[in-house]
Amino acid sequence: xxxxxxxxxxxQVNVTDGATPLLWVLRDIIGLTGTKYGCGxxxxxxxxxxxDGQREHSxxxxxxxxxxxxxxxxxxxxxxxSHPVQKAWTQCQVPQCGYCQxxxxxxxxxxxxxxxxxxxxxxxxxxxxxxxxYERVRKAVKTL
Ligand code: FES
Ligand code: FES
Numbered sequence: 544x545x546x547x548x549x550x551x552x553x554x555q556v557n558v559t560d561g562a563t564p565l566l567w568v569l570r571d572i573i574g575l576t577g578t579k580y581g582c583g584x585x586x587x588x589x590x591x592x593x594x595d596g597q598r599e600h601s602x603x604x605x606x607x608x609x610x611x612x613x614x615x616x617x618x619x620x621x622x623x624x625s626h627p628v629q630k631a632w633t634q635c636q637v638p639q640c641g642y643c644q645x646x647x648x649x650x651x652x653x654x655x656x657x658x659x660x661x662x663x664x665x666x667x668x669x670x671x672x673x674x675x676x677y678e679r680v681r682k683a684v685k686t687l
Contacts, residue, residue, distance in 0.1 A: 545610050549573060550619025561607030565599075566590045568606045569616060574678065577617040577645045581671065588670030591646035591653075592616050598653035617645035625664060628652055635683040638673035646670050651684060661685050 547554050547562070549569065556572045561571075568593070569575045583602045590602040593615040596618050596620030620626035624633060629639075638644045647670045656665035664684040672680070 544578075545575075547573070547606070547609055548612065548625060548666055549575065549614045550616060551613075554668050556605050556606070562604055564602050565592070565606050565609050565614070566601040567606040568600060569614075575616050575618050576677060577646060578649075580644055581646075586671070587643070588646040588650055588668070589643050591649040591670065593649055593653050593656070594628070596653070596656045598650050615649070617649055620648070626652075628655070631683040634686070635679050637676055637679040637683050639672075643670055643674070643676075644674045647672065647676075651677045651687070655687060660687060680687045 545558055547556055551560050556576060557566050566580060569578050570675060578592055578601055579589040581587035584598045585603045590600050592599055592601045595612045620629055628648050632648060650668045650670050651664055654664045659667055662685060663686050665681055
C-alpha cells in the first residue's frame with residue numbers, strides 16, 4: 544500500500560510491486576486517464592506529469608519513488624480549463640486527435656515552472672505528436 548498525493552488529494556493505492564509504473568497507478572487504480580501511454584520507454588512524452596514542479600515521464604517512474612511528492616496530472620491544472628496553458632491551447636486550437644496533448648500541456652507547465660517563457664518553451668518539450676500539431680503548439684507557447 545502506498546500513499547500518493549495527486550492533484551492535492553492523498554490516495555491510498557494497493558500496489559504490491561513498488562516498481563509498478565506510476566502511469567498505470569494513475570490510470571488504472573486512481574482513474575485519472577488524462578495521462579496517456581505512448582511508448583513506455585521515455586521517448587514520446589504522452590505520459591508526462593509534473594512531480595514536485597518538474598517534468599517526469601510517468602511510464603518510467605516507479606510508484607514507490609513517487610511517495611511523499613506532489614504529483615500533478617492534466618486533470619489537476621484547473622476544474623474548468625482556465626489554467627493559462629489550457630487557455631492558450633484552446634485559443635490556438637492546438638489539439639487534433641488530442642492523444643498527445645495532456646503530455647504536451649504538462650511539459651509546457653513544467654517548462655514554465657523552470658522559468659521559461661514564450662519561444663524558450665518549445666525546445667524544452669520534445670513531445671511527439673503524430674498528428675503534427677507542432678505549428679499550433681509553437682503558436683500557443685509563444686503567448687505564455
Ligand atoms: S509513454 Fe512515457 S514517454 Fe512515451
Ligand atoms: S494531436 Fe494527435 S497525436 Fe498529437
